[in-house]
Amino acid sequence: MTDPRRPLRVAMLSVHTSPLDQPGTGDAGGMNVYVTGLARALAREGATVEIFTRRTSGAQPDVVPLADGVCVRHVSAGPFEGLDKNDLPGQLCAFTAGVLRTEAWREAGWYDVVHAHYWLSGQAGWLAADRWDVPLVATMHTLARVKNAALAPGDTPEPAGRAIGEEQVVDAADALVASTAQEARELTSLYGAAPERVHVVEPGVDLDVFRPALVSTDGLDRAAAAALVDADRRSRRAALGLPPDRPLVLFAGRVQLLKAPDVLVRALGVLRDHERLVPTLLVLGGASGRATAVRELQALAAQLGVEDRVVVRAPVPADELAAHMRAADVVAVPSHSESFGLVAAEAQAAGTPVVAAAVGGLPTVLDDGATGVLVADHSAWTWAEAIGDLLDDPERRAALREAGLAASPRFGWDRAAKEMLAVYADARSVRSARARARG
Known part of the structure; x- marks a missing residue:
């Protein structure tokens, strides 16, 4: 006893x-x-x-x-x-x-x-x-x-x-x-x-670490507030040594087939082929399973002609990850399997819209269309459309951000x-x- x-x-x-x-x-x-x-x-x-x-x-x-x-x-x-x-x-x-x-x-x-x-x-x-x-x-x-x-x-x-x-x-x-x-x-x-x-x-989620940027939008309508938040994100990208005027999609996790960062690289190729805006894809992660995983991802980017849009950096501690999330326009979680999806929950709490695969626990974290976007498959075409459409619509991103922040205290x-x-x-x-x- x-x-x-x-x-x-x-x-x-x-x-x-x-x-x-x-x-x-x-x-x-x-x-x-x-x-x-x-x-x-x-x-x-x-x-x-x-x-x-x-x-x-x-x-x-x-x-x-x-x-x-x-x-x-x-x-x-x-x-x-x-x-x-x-x-x-x-x-x-x-x-x-x-x-x-x-x-x-x-x-x-x-x-x-x-x-x-x-x-x-x-x-x-x-x-x-x-x-x-x-x-x-x-x-x-x-x-x-x-x-x-x-x-x-x-x-x-x-x-x-x-x-x-x-x-x-x-x-x-x-x-x-x-x-x-x-x-x-x-x-x-x-x-x-x-x-x-x-x-x-x-x-x-550590809500003291994963929190939104302190940008006052009091008294502003949604469009004006979204513009102010986007301007803050551009300044944060510049501070991180990333192109400030190009949208940023963040992937945070192990570089392995299960986590599917290759789906995001292929999606950039589709956007490029259709002459749509191609964002920077920042991969914060290291090789898992195969020692060559990062080199293979970079080779895929070169093959598709988007090597100048893919940046791979080592994983970072939680406070730095939160800072990168606040600099990103979208956090992407394209995994083939996720029992929960902590990265998605952390991104929501940091005030960044999430596009995620509709697998495992991710539909529990995200309410599709309200607090995030769930993608039904792992086709590069589907992911290109989901990411491209969201980047083209700042007011929709603002609505997802607000709803995601409202939902995040439950975690x-x-x-x-x-x-x-x-x-x-x-x-x-x-x-x-x-x-x-x-x-």
Whole structure:
């Protein structure tokens, strides 16, 4: 039983990617943002959170403070470097042993709940939760069967072993956390999850970082206000070393087939061929999966004659990402699969219209035609029309901006943390009931 007189202690597991890593390259992405944002918010609610992740460098200290009440623990499991995500199942035994050793030198009953992120963490968390007799909560983030059903042309399917491992975690977890109702349905229909153990908790956005530019439009009609905002965006582009008088479309994420930045490059080619205005496409991201991914994207731009319109830069920290969003006319999220779509939610909060693929959780983030634009397919023609038409219509962009800003407060991390604490409490009840049923 948890002592109500002390803070809740959460062992949070993130095996394959550290919350200290910069999102946007390698295996670091939205999950890193999720783990960090949730852990900080749980600590603000009074919990103590320890995040266990695999050590990837001998220089990493054993423990790194992340915020008041939150630390990151590096666990040695296999070679520090040279392993990708597909190599990690063979290191789960070593990782789990490292997690268990951390608890072993403390008093019994130290942790109150294990919260595992992604299926690899779920496998380790399953053993830790059983050893400590505490509930296992699992957030899957992505699902193999969902990703394989929406593969980009030429992409590699997720291995069968992953789907089997996911099934095991789904069965073992006392609570499963889905980011959207769509993901909850996928857990029940594709993995046989018990509906009463699936909880929908929408991820959050750091609303102190992702906020609109401070441009006063009081007393102005929509057209005049839109012109003032566009002028502010031009000055921000100039400060970032980008062409100020050319519209800017921003893609922020890993450069890989799943995230589909190639769709945007092909859309620029369509705009060029039809003699429409071709914006600058700024890609903030690094290669993921294939080391040559960035060079391949640049080669595609050259092949289509739009190499002078495509700028690729390394991913940036959250405050700089927000600054780039405020400089952009449109943020594009063309992914083939997204369990939620944090970039879309962050862009809305920063006051930038979003054009996104109508996949996964993105229709939850965006209300098509009201707070954003959803694109039904991944055709370069469709995307060219969606982006081109929006860039040609400043008043429509202004309307999307206003509606998006009005909707963005629902995605605060503090709200998500309160809901997650309720999930933890429910998971304790489920674990107790399952133990009684076993006799």
